[in-house]
Amino acid sequence: MKKNKQEFLINQERVKERMWPKQEILExxxxxxxxxxxxxVVVDKNGRIIxxxxxxxxxxxxxxxEAKNKFLVRVxxxxxxxxxxxxxxxxILSRVLSGTILTxxxxxxxxxxxxxxxxxxxxxxxxxxxxxxxxxxxxxxxKITGAVEVFYDITKEKELERIRMDFLSLASHQLRTPxxxxxxxxxxxxxxxxxxxxxxxxxxLHDIYEINxxxxxxxxxxxxxxxxxxxxxxxxxxxxxxxxxxxxVLILVRAAAKEKxxxxxxxxxxxxxxxxxxxEILKSILGSxxxxxxxxxxxxxxxxxxxxxxxxxxxxxxRDFGIGIxxxxxxxxFERFYRASNAKNFxxxxxxxxxxxxxxxxxxxxxxxxxxxxxxKGSVFYLILKKxxxxxxxx
Amino acid sequence: MNNILIIEDEDFLxxxxxxxxxxxxxxxxxxxxxxEAIERMKGKEPxxxxxxxxxxxSDGFHVLKEIKSHTKWKSVPVIILSNLGEEMVIKQALxxxxxDYFIKSQHPIHEVIKKVKEYLYGK
Numbered sequence: 001m002k003k004n005k006q007e008f009l010i011n012q013e014r015v016k017e018r019m020w021p022k023q024e025i026l027e028x029x030x031x032x033x034x035x036x037x038x039x040x041v042v043v044d045k046n047g048r049i050i051x052x053x054x055x056x057x058x059x060x061x062x063x064x065x066e067a068k069n070k071f072l073v074r075v076x077x078x079x080x081x082x083x084x085x086x087x088x089x090x091x092i093l094s095r096v097l098s099g100t101i102l103t104x105x106x107x108x109x110x111x112x113x114x115x116x117x118x119x120x121x122x123x124x125x126x127x128x129x130x131x132x133x134x135x136x137x138x139x140x141x142x143k144i145t146g147a148v149e150v151f152y153d154i155t156k157e158k159e160l161e162r163i164r165m166d167f168l169s170l171a172s173h174q175l176r177t178p179x180x181x182x183x184x185x186x187x188x189x190x191x192x193x194x195x196x197x198x199x200x201x202x203x204x205l206h207d208i209y210e211i212n213x214x215x216x217x218x219x220x221x222x223x224x225x226x227x228x229x230x231x232x233x234x235x236x237x238x239x240x241x242x243x244x245x246x247x248x249v250l251i252l253v254r255a256a257a258k259e260k261x262x263x264x265x266x267x268x269x270x271x272x273x274x275x276x277x278x279x280e281i282l283k284s285i286l287g288s289x290x291x292x293x294x295x296x297x298x299x300x301x302x303x304x305x306x307x308x309x310x311x312x313x314x315x316x317x318x319r320d321f322g323i324g325i326x327x328x329x330x331x332x333x334f335e336r337f338y339r340a341s342n343a344k345n346f347x348x349x350x351x352x353x354x355x356x357x358x359x360x361x362x363x364x365x366x367x368x369x370x371x372x373x374x375x376x377k378g379s380v381f382y383l384i385l386k387k388x389x390x391x392x393x394x395x
Numbered sequence: 396m397n398n399i400l401i402i403e404d405e406d407f408l409x410x411x412x413x414x415x416x417x418x419x420x421x422x423x424x425x426x427x428x429x430x431e432a433i434e435r436m437k438g439k440e441p442x443x444x445x446x447x448x449x450x451x452x453s454d455g456f457h458v459l460k461e462i463k464s465h466t467k468w469k470s471v472p473v474i475i476l477s478n479l480g481e482e483m484v485i486k487q488a489l490x491x492x493x494x495d496y497f498i499k500s501q502h503p504i505h506e507v508i509k510k511v512k513e514y515l516y517g518k
Contacts, residue, residue: 184412184503188411193414
């Protein structure tokens with residue numbers, strides 16, 4: 001009985017396939033815009049526009065009726081980085097139609113979007129956007145009867161690329177500075193001019209050591225940042241008690257605190273508080289706050305870790321009584337590689353990436369970071385997590 | 396009795412430059428920013444200046460321009476120290492009157508010292 005039913009269903013599918021016109025499927029594909037707007041245009045063998053899809057209309061500003069029958073290369077001019085127009089004959093489309101290029105990836109051999117030389121298409125309103133396109137000839141009886149072009153606006157990709165390039169450029173500059181330093185220090189030691197002063201030799205070795213520490217931190221933080229940027233985040237959602245969270249986090253920083261005789265405090269009035277989030281990320285952020293608090297306190301000071309439950313949010317805080325952040329520099333604190341002037345003197349081997357990384361992590365768990373600080377009085381850093389309404393309340 | 400003024404904010408670079416110059420028998424003054432530099436120059440005019448053009452908290456260009464537009468100081472040779480990737484900066488500095496430049500990571504320190512001696516004693 002079962003087998004017959006299966007066969008019946010399979011036959012039904014086959015009948016459906018034959019009956020559903022391929023035309024309709026193509027129409028649907030052609031017209032849909034999709035999330036990342038995809039423009040499609042069909043031209044005849046002379047390069048005149050036959051059909052366009054909605055994506056084309058959105059990206060270029062031309063309605064189908066305005067564009068129909070016009071030469072595509074005229075409707076959408078193509079420019080290079082420097083706003084030089086690509087002559088019609090040199091356009092990929094023209095070359096495809098004339099048979100000069102048979103199949104084509106319109107934007108240079110190999111590679112994904114990022115590696116291609118940037119070109120721009122110009123809209124109806126004369127503004128332009130960076131694009132990537134694929135053009136294929138339509139063949140009938142081995143003759144070229146037209147072509148189809150598909151293109152996307154890659155403004156977002158270009159922007160991301162630019163941010164990454166800027167970061168890498170800044171990062172390599174940050175590494176070069178200490179490296180030039182050790183080069184000259186080591187060279188000076190090797191030259192023998194310090195042979196009469198053991199004191200100076202010790203000072204040089206100390207400097208080289210510190211610079212090396214700085215570079216270790218930098219490489220670690222730079223790689224961390226790059227990884228965070230490119231990760232397709234799979235954020236866990238676990239239920240963790242504030243008590244366990246605090247225990248785990250305090251263990252991470254206990255050694256550093258002990259070295260400076262910092263007194264770590266955390267009030268115990270939150271035993272019953274539960275948080276629903278990615279515990280590793282949360283611990284990373286709080287760990288970062290605590291490290292900073294310890295690093296920028298003087299010997300013997302207190303650092304207080306706390307959590308408060310509010311009506312709609314849970315607020316974690318780390319308070320220190322150390323060097324604080326000068327008011328004029330506060331707005332730059334989340335900038336990559338930025339270090340406050342007093343921080344650089346107090347702790348030479350900081351990287352300036354810690355808060356930026358914490359901010360990226362906070363965004364991943366839908367949190368927000370704020371701080372208050374006064375120079376020479378101390379700082380408080382807050383991590384604010386929204387409570388979720390409904391069943392999964394955070395407590 | 397050659398007097399060199401180093402305008403630099405990184406301690407380890409100051410250390411290396413100073414010790415090498417002292418070993419050559421020069422007197423060395425240090426200023427960690429533009430303001431300090433001008434103060435030092437008012438006190439004692441140096442025979443040569445080593446200037447880090449991109450000190451983060453200080454405007455190396457501002458100092459350079461002030462020195463090169465000052466009637467007495469403009470004849471003092473100024474050698475710029477910079478980092479890789481700052482070609483534009485170096486060009487600007489040369490246009491602003493700097494006499495020479497060194498990209499720190501590309502030259503051993505003894506070459507810098509050699510150039511200093513060339514400017515002090517002639518080639």
